[in-house]
Amino acid sequence: MLLHFIFVIKDKDLGLRDAEFEYIKKMAKFFKSWIKTKFSIDIEIQCDEMITKPRIILQRLDTHSLLKDHVERGEDIYHFYLCHFRPLWTDCTCEGYHAENFGMIRWEKPKEEMDELFLAEKNCTAVSHEIAHELLRQSGYKRYVEDVHEVWQKHLFGGIEFEQYGEDFEITSEKPSFLTMNTDLFTKKS
Numbered sequence: 001m002l003l004h005f006i007f008v009i010k011d012k013d014l015g016l017r018d019a020e021f022e023y024i025k026k027m028a029k030f031f032k033s034w035i036k037t038k039f040s041i042d043i044e045i046q047c048d049e050m051i052t053k054p055r056i057i058l059q060r061l062d063t064h065s066l067l068k069d070h071v072e073r074g075e076d077i078y079h080f081y082l083c084h085f086r087p088l089w090t091d092c093t094c095e096g097y098h099a100e101n102f103g104m105i106r107w108e109k110p111k112e113e114m115d116e117l118f119l120a121e122k123n124c125t126a127v128s129h130e131i132a133h134e135l136l137r138q139s140g141y142k143r144y145v146e147d148v149h150e151v152w153q154k155h156l157f158g159g160i161e162f163e164q165y166g167e168d169f170e171i172t173s174e175k176p177s178f179l180t181m182n183t184d185l186f187t188k189k190s
């Protein structure tokens with residue numbers, strides 16, 4: 001399986017968000033390792049940037065345009081879009097959306113150019129949320145929507161911490177480079 005991350009940025013931001021794209025490339029490698037550990041699946045990863053041009057309001061870029069892009073690129077590839085806009089409609093409790101072999105989140109831009117902790121807290125966690133939906137669905141887990149949302153609420157409001165991983169992709173109690181949902185809280189019920 002190929003998991004292809006696509007960083008969707010405005011054309012005026014081209015070249016200005018390289019530090020974030022470098023983080024995305026590291027994060028993709030991290031998720032390869034995380035998916036292997038948590039879901040016992042070997043995946044290949046790829047990362048690219050996609051530039052969007054300013055549009056008139058009627059042609060607003062939305063989830064539909066991304067789904068179309070996903071189909072054109074090949075539906076057998078798991079495409080994951082990291083976007084500058086939120087989905088217009090979603091059943092998710094984060095600013096993301098999932099469908100078969102498809103994920104998207106609104107990628108939040110840090111105030112300072114490189115704030116790794118911000119990226120881990122705001123974006124990496126949401127990526128783990130959408131990946132959990134899709135990989136649980138693929139494994140035939142019935143409550144792949146509800147259980148992820150239950151655990152997500154516990155992370156946000158129930159005092160259960162996100163899992164913290166260091167630069168070496170191992171669990172750490174030091175300042176983390178990557179944060180994810182704790183999959184133990186639902187995989188044990190399957």
Ligand SMILES: [Zn+2]
Pocket residue numbers: 091092093094129130133148149
């Ligand atoms: Zn969700």
